[in-house]
Amino acid sequence: MYSEYNISRRGSSTSLFGNVDRVALGIYIAIVLIGVMCITSASFDSETTNIFSFSHNYMKQLIWVGISSVMAAIVLLLDRRLFHMFAYPAYIFGILLLLCTLAFGTKVNGAKAWFELGSIRIQPVEFVKIATALMMARIMSDYAFNIKRLTDLIKIAVVIMVPFGIIVLQNDTGSGLVLGAFLFVMYREGLSKYIYFPILFTIVLFIAALILQPVIIFLALLVFFTLYSILKTGEFIGHIRFFFGIILGWLLLSTLTPLSGYVSLMIVCGIAIITLTALALKTHTMMLLWPIAMFFYAMVFVPTADTLFQHLEPHQKNRILTFVGLVDDPRNVGYNVNQSKIAIGSGGLFGKGFMEGTQIKYDYVPEKHTDFIFCIVGEEWGFFGSAIVVILYVSLIMRLMKMGERIKEPFGRIYCYSVASILLVHVIVNIGMTIGLMPVMGIPLPLMSYGGSSLLAFTILIMIAIRLDASTSERNLI
16 A cells, blocks of 8 residues: 555655755745735834834734744654655544534634634634645545545545535634635546536526526526537527527416416426426437536526525625625725725835835724735735735745646645645635635635734645655656
């Protein structure tokens, strides 16, 4: 079982900087230092008597930077085989930690996702991401694993859904959705791209159900799937006749009966689905079964979307409604995002300068040192500085992917891609919500946002990947 882990003496060296990817390490350090500068700008008080007091957020963050540096050194000195050996125990411990948080944790901003140890708050979900990444790599690197086999796919689904379910129960849905990052890893390892369409389809249906009438949604779907069927089969006349037959049947039923237009359309579409399914099976036109199945799924999902929405917490509903434009309340629900966009926009090309941001200095932006820290970059460093930060993140993600490709065994490759995917989702969601392109989910910007749990967890997450890469005997560093 461990044949793939038989590496050379040189590959298993515990030299701290022997084969460490200095490019990835340098990018990591640069992002952390930028984060400290932004936190300093957000929390510095010129009237304070002691700028080195540990009551300041930037001094607390510097302590966590020191702790993270020590932990990074420890991880880089560990034998790489330990990460494989302790994947199961780490995952089980992480699940137990989440359950303990759910039972005995402290509620912060509506989420029962924290442990308080005196003045220190720990968010276990940040460390569970590490355990889940290791578990994914352990299971998927097994020599008998086949991602196209249903039983193996169920194993992976369970690994992801168990922590996700507990996190949702903690009312920390934003952190739970980050686990969706593992879908990118599964795609890299050979999962069919057609698996991802239902996921995207569900998201689109959910948003559409909030802003459009059901009749409009299903008429649009009829047009879309009719065009899809024409392109796939090459038959134009038959599908067009069927489409207009459905429309005519709907108009007649809604006109000649007391049924509503929506109910009439569902009845006609139900008959059409049965007819098309029988026709597809009879003529062996199996490619038609896909749009038929998706349309039937839409018929089931759309009526239940409102029920799902009503079960969300009030702040979650407000964030979604604000994002889709159904709530226009700049002084209440959308205040954070509006102030963040003002701060970023006011920075112009090169920004106002370090600690010169008026939106930041006068506390117009709430959570400016945590979830909305990117607006500090936008206001004080402008478009140029924001672009540099984004480039650093993209470079780190690409570097992790390159590290994964050059590692010769699957465990390291899968883990590196897991880390890259988690970073990608965090960066897209966090920066997206600060500029109004994503709903507010309350997840930090990796390595930059204030918070010891986040910094320490991301440090360990990244350093394990660097350690696995450093163990590879065949190197191709630039």
